Amino acid sequence: xxxxxxxxxxxxxxxxxxxxxxxxxxxxxxxxxxxxxxxxxxxxxxxxxxxxxxxxxxxxxxxxxxxxxxxxxxxxxxxxxxxxxxxxxxxxxxxxxxxxxxxxxxxxxxxxxxxxxxxxxxxxxxxxxxxxxxxxxxxxxxxxxxxxxxxxxxxxxxxxxxxxxxxxxxxxxxxxxxxxxxxxxxxxxxxxxxxxxxxxxxxxxxxxxxxxxxxxxxxxxxxxxxxxxxxxxxxxxxxxxxxxxxxxxxxxxxxxxxxxxxxxxxxxxxxxxxxxxxxxxxxxxxxxxxxxxxxxxxxxxxxxxxxxxxxxxxxxxxxxxxxxxxxxxxxxxxxxxxxxxxxxxxxxxxxxxxxxxxxxxxxxxxxxxxxxxxxxxxxx
Amino acid sequence: xxxxxxxxxxxxxxxxxxxxxxxxxxxxxxxxxxxxxxxxxxxxxxxxxxxxxxxxxxxxxxxxxxxxxxxxxxxxxxxxxxxxxxxxxxxxxxxxxxxxxxxxxxxxxxxxxxxxxxxxxxxxxxxxxxxxxxxxx
Numbered sequence: 001x002x003x004x005x006x007x008x009x010x011x012x013x014x015x016x017x018x019x020x021x022x023x024x025x026x027x028x029x030x031x032x033x034x035x036x037x038x039x040x041x042x043x044x045x046x047x048x049x050x051x052x053x054x055x056x057x058x059x060x061x062x063x064x065x066x067x068x069x070x071x072x073x074x075x076x077x078x079x080x081x082x083x084x085x086x087x088x089x090x091x092x093x094x095x096x097x098x099x100x101x102x103x104x105x106x107x108x109x110x111x112x113x114x115x116x117x118x119x120x121x122x123x124x125x126x127x128x129x130x131x132x133x134x135x136x137x138x139x140x141x142x143x144x145x146x147x148x149x150x151x152x153x154x155x156x157x158x159x160x161x162x163x164x165x166x167x168x169x170x171x172x173x174x175x176x177x178x179x180x181x182x183x184x185x186x187x188x189x190x191x192x193x194x195x196x197x198x199x200x201x202x203x204x205x206x207x208x209x210x211x212x213x214x215x216x217x218x219x220x221x222x223x224x225x226x227x228x229x230x231x232x233x234x235x236x237x238x239x240x241x242x243x244x245x246x247x248x249x250x251x252x253x254x255x256x257x258x259x260x261x262x263x264x265x266x267x268x269x270x271x272x273x274x275x276x277x278x279x280x281x282x283x284x285x286x287x288x289x290x291x292x293x294x295x296x297x298x299x300x301x302x303x304x305x306x307x308x309x310x311x312x313x314x315x316x317x318x319x320x321x322x323x324x325x326x327x328x329x330x331x332x333x334x335x336x337x338x339x340x341x342x343x344x345x346x347x348x349x350x351x352x353x354x355x356x357x358x359x360x361x362x363x364x365x366x367x368x369x370x371x372x373x374x375x376x377x378x379x380x
Numbered sequence: 381x382x383x384x385x386x387x388x389x390x391x392x393x394x395x396x397x398x399x400x401x402x403x404x405x406x407x408x409x410x411x412x413x414x415x416x417x418x419x420x421x422x423x424x425x426x427x428x429x430x431x432x433x434x435x436x437x438x439x440x441x442x443x444x445x446x447x448x449x450x451x452x453x454x455x456x457x458x459x460x461x462x463x464x465x466x467x468x469x470x471x472x473x474x475x476x477x478x479x480x481x482x483x484x485x486x487x488x489x490x491x492x493x494x495x496x497x498x499x500x501x502x503x504x505x506x507x508x509x510x511x512x513x514x515x516x517x
Contacts, residue, residue, distance in 0.1 A: 121387060121389060122389075122390040126387070126390065127392075127395055128389070128475065128476060131386055131389055132465075132508075133451060133457070133478065134464055135455045143449055143466055144447055146447045147446060147447035147491065191452075192450075192452045192461075194451045195486060196449075242466075248447055248466075
């Protein structure tokens with residue numbers, strides 16, 4: 001896409017985050033959408049493009065009273081929303097629509113009106129993974145990690161440190177689910193879920209939603225909020241089965257998506273002021289930092305241990321507290337995008353002073369897909 | 381004790397040879413006649429060169445432990461803690477499995493340890509390929 005040709009002009013999460021038993025999945029989409037429309041000073045009838053995952057675009061369009069000329073139902077897991085941003089930017093530039101709404105809502109904890117969870121027994125994952133006792137992401141996303149630790153000599157303490165540092169960020173965020181400080185010892189004595197992963201290395205399970213509104217950079221200046229421009233974008237997919245991931249120490253989808261986004265944006269790593277890496281589990285920021293090129297293979301754990309990503313560090317990472325401490329409804333990518341937008345508007349709870357370039361990097365499935373968005377708050 | 385039953389595969393036309401193989405005590409892979417690439421999971425064409433000329437080949441059943449987790453939470457048909465493993469076959473492909481004949485502990489489950497396939501009948505239709513320590517006969 002052409003850098004800075006499209007901007008985010010509306011962004012909001014659901015009014016509440018956490019445990020929301022009084023709202024079904026579709027209403028979480030709507031609650032976030034109405035908040036984002038309010039943020040942009042728009043009504044549903046002003047929207048002519050719609051992208052969503054978890055629900056179909058048809059369901060969300062009808063529920064909100066939108067008549068779109070462009071829809072995108074790309075649903076590749078938690079990074080679907082990064083990919084929606086990328087597709088929306090292309091669609092706006094191509095003249096397929098003018099004003100795009102992207103919605104996410106998920107009753108991850110309360111499971112009110114929630115979609116059924118695959119796999120189906122005749123799918124490849126159903127035939128070649130499900131029979132061996134996988135029970136959701138904690139038993140799949142985590143499978144490559146012992147090989148990663150062996151290859152690079154990484155310890156459980158170093159992985160625990162990821163959760164400790166993110167809790168420091170969460171402590172600064174009133175909307176974070178967990179704010180109490182934790183130590184490496186706390187993480188390593190927390191309940192074992194799937195060795196070597198303990199519960200404090202695993203994301204939260206909560207209810208919530210978020211929505212974004214995008215339009216051309218030309219039109220963006222007429223909206224009430226400070227525009228946040230799309231500078232570069234990337235996407236890719238790899239395998240629906242964790243056992244078939246090419247390299248257990250590095251995600252191909254991360255590498256392809258990240259490289260594309262950096263190239264489009266025309267930036268160097270040193271230009272990045274703020275970074276969000278989807279952290280469903282504590283090892284994801286390690287893979288993300290390396291596969292995006294911020295660290296060499298095997299060096300990200302030491303980079304985090306040296307407090308480079310902590311408050312006061314040179315590369316603030318997951319400043320909302322992340323999926324480990326802020327919230328995680330199931331498809332967390334939307335919340336990473338929201339935090340990037342807040343940082344570049346200058347309205348984040350743990351604001352990075354003077355942040356100009358932010359990256360939101362997402363994962364879908366278990367290293368199955370990826371989407372990367374580079375944002376800038378400078379038009380020139 | 382384990383409660384419930386583990387999910388079982390439903391074979392498709394493209395995977396039928398694999399599940400007939402496990403029932404007959406054979407681990408069946410596929411090899412491309414054109415580029416000789418050996419691959420898994422099953423499909424009737426080569427994922428490397430797209431040739432439709434592929435053959436079913438019997439694996440040696442020898443593998444090494446590539447990575448795993450030890451699940452501590454309940455799952456239908458399993459008694460926790462149990463390991464969910466990925467093994468790398470001598471022929472190259474990797475597959476998910478369970479490790480049998482071995483304590484389900486980090487001390488017993490050593491990365492790169494040699495393993496061999498061990499079939500266990502689940503129903504008249506389905507036998508699953510597990511792996512056991514190669515020297516633990």
